[in-house]
Amino acid sequence: MVLAVLLAWPVPILLAGAKWPPRAPGLALALWQSIALAGGVSMIGSLLVFGLIPFGATPVSALGALAGHVVAGTLPAGATLAGVMALCLALILATHLLLNLSATFIRAERQRRRHHTLIGLLSDPLPFDTEGTRVIDHAAPIAYCLPGGTRSATVLSRGLLHLLDADQLRGVVAHERAHLRQQHHVVLLAFKSWHSALPWFPIANRAENAVALLVEMMADDQARLAVDDRTLARAIALVGTAHLAEVSGTQSPLAAAGGFDDASSSDLVGPRVSRLLGDVPGLSPAARTLVLSATVVLVVLPLALLLTT
Amino acid sequence: MGSLGVLERLLMDILWSANRPLTANELRDALLDPAGTGAKPLATTTVLTVLSRLEGKGFVTRDRDSRPHGYTAVSSRAQHTAELMHEVLGTTTDRTATLARFIGNVSPQEAQTLRALLESIGPSPE
Numbered sequence: 036m037v038l039a040v041l042l043a044w045p046v047p048i049l050l051a052g053a054k055w056p057p058r059a060p061g062l063a064l065a066l067w068q069s070i071a072l073a074g075g076v077s078m079i080g081s082l083l084v085f086g087l088i089p090f091g092a093t094p095v096s097a098l099g100a101l102a103g104h105v106v107a108g109t110l111p112a113g114a115t116l117a118g119v120m121a122l123c124l125a126l127i128l129a130t131h132l133l134l135n136l137s138a139t140f141i142r143a144e145r146q147r148r149r150h151h152t153l154i155g156l157l158s159d160p161l162p163f164d165t166e167g168t169r170v171i172d173h174a175a176p177i178a179y180c181l182p183g184g185t186r187s188a189t190v191l192s193r194g195l196l197h198l199l200d201a202d203q204l205r206g207v208v209a210h211e212r213a214h215l216r217q218q219h220h221v222v223l224l225a226f227k228s229w230h231s232a233l234p235w236f237p238i239a240n241r242a243e244n245a246v247a248l249l250v251e252m253m254a255d256d257q258a259r260l261a262v263d264d265r266t267l268a269r270a271i272a273l274v275g276t277a278h279l280a281e282v283s284g285t286q287s288p289l290a291a292a293g294g295f296d297d298a299s300s301s302d303l304v305g306p307r308v309s310r311l312l313g314d315v316p317g318l319s320p321a322a323r324t325l326v327l328s329a330t331v332v333l334v335v336l337p338l339a340l341l342l343t344t
Numbered sequence: 345m346g347s348l349g350v351l352e353r354l355l356m357d358i359l360w361s362a363n364r365p366l367t368a369n370e371l372r373d374a375l376l377d378p379a380g381t382g383a384k385p386l387a388t389t390t391v392l393t394v395l396s397r398l399e400g401k402g403f404v405t406r407d408r409d410s411r412p413h414g415y416t417a418v419s420s421r422a423q424h425t426a427e428l429m430h431e432v433l434g435t436t437t438d439r440t441a442t443l444a445r446f447i448g449n450v451s452p453q454e455a456q457t458l459r460a461l462l463e464s465i466g467p468s469p470e
Contacts, residue, residue, distance in 0.1 A: 157425050
């Protein structure tokens with residue numbers, strides 16, 4: 036129970052404010068995932084354990100007893116209203132989270148399929164490119180990737196081709212391919228689902244933003260292998276400021292939508308550029324080991340606690 | 345994109361550049377001579393199959409009052425592109441989180457910061 040509260044509140048705030056994640060985005064991402072997982076397991080688990088106390092000495096034997104009581108429609112001696120409510124709450128919470136997760140993935144898959152169809156009809160392959168890069172005829176400088184197994188595509192707009200030079204474009208394409216290769220959309224979707232399942236939970240929002248930034252940094256790190264840091268930083272800054280120029284025009288799609296979604300635009304770009312320009316050293320091996328073990332402990336601990344109480 | 349996808353694309357290109365409804369036969373004839381690519385002749389039934397797929401996806405409407413049916417693109421190429429880019433830019437209500445974008449929405453303040461950073465990077469090495 037204590038663990039559930041800790042994971043729900045102080046731990047994510049600490050991590051969201053920590054300075055080290057830009058130095059090891061991959062590790063930080065793993066840590067966020069284990070926090071989310073452990074948080075869910077311990078929240079549901081503590082309710083379950085509390086509700087199961089009257090049914091048996093250990094949660095495992097109590098679960099068996101519970102099944103018997105449910106079938107028989109009886110309650111054991113010592114069952115309290117609070118206990119039964121805790122059980123129901125655990126059940127509702129678990130179902131809610133799982134249903135929301137599958138709904139999010141199904142909806143995303145449907146949108147993605149339609150998007151693939153439209154991209155097939157509207158865009159052209161980039162000349163001299165063999166890896167599924169496509170160009171769409173639109174003035175705004177846009178680059179994104181569309182996951183989909185063998186049909187995965189990186190889409191660049193005509194506006195982007197005009198804005199950036201060849202080296203900068205190489206950086207952008209390397210960045211998008213890294214997203215596809217490392218399956219970042221799966222992580223992003225999982226955190227999006229968590230957030231939409233628990234909208235009143237301020238931490239979920241924080242986690243979604245932190246994860247979005249970490250994923251971009253990981254892709255940047257891959258792009259740095261293809262082009263030098265300053266080229267990549269310049270590409271990011273150019274595209275970022277081009278969006279601003281577009282906002283001042285009345286016809287821009289961004290302005291037409293009536294401004295910005297503050298939650299989604301919370302500083303995802305500035306930290307990336309300063310990270311590329313500044314000399315950011317990697318984490319020391321000791322610190323990496325520490326983070327890694329924290330990640331493992333977080334996943335194992337709630338399960339161990341559940342099975343031993 | 346499979347062979348049906350290629351046909352869908354060819355048909356849409358013809359319909360987008362046409363300024364009136366086209367029949368399946370007219371479309372087949374237009375496909376016969378696609379700028380000398382040497383494609384093999386298609387059966388009208390194949391064209392009809394692809395057209396009904398496109399109709400099912402909401403890209404094409406069919407005028408059922410005329411004989412033979414005339415087919416029109418629902419919206420122009422530019423409209424479809426704009427719709428798609430709105431989706432990518434996250435300006436539609438039901439936003440696809442699956443599209444990892446190179447640069448997300450940038451607030452005006454942030455863009456100012458970026459502009460300053462851009463100047464500090466200096467001009468291109470060339």
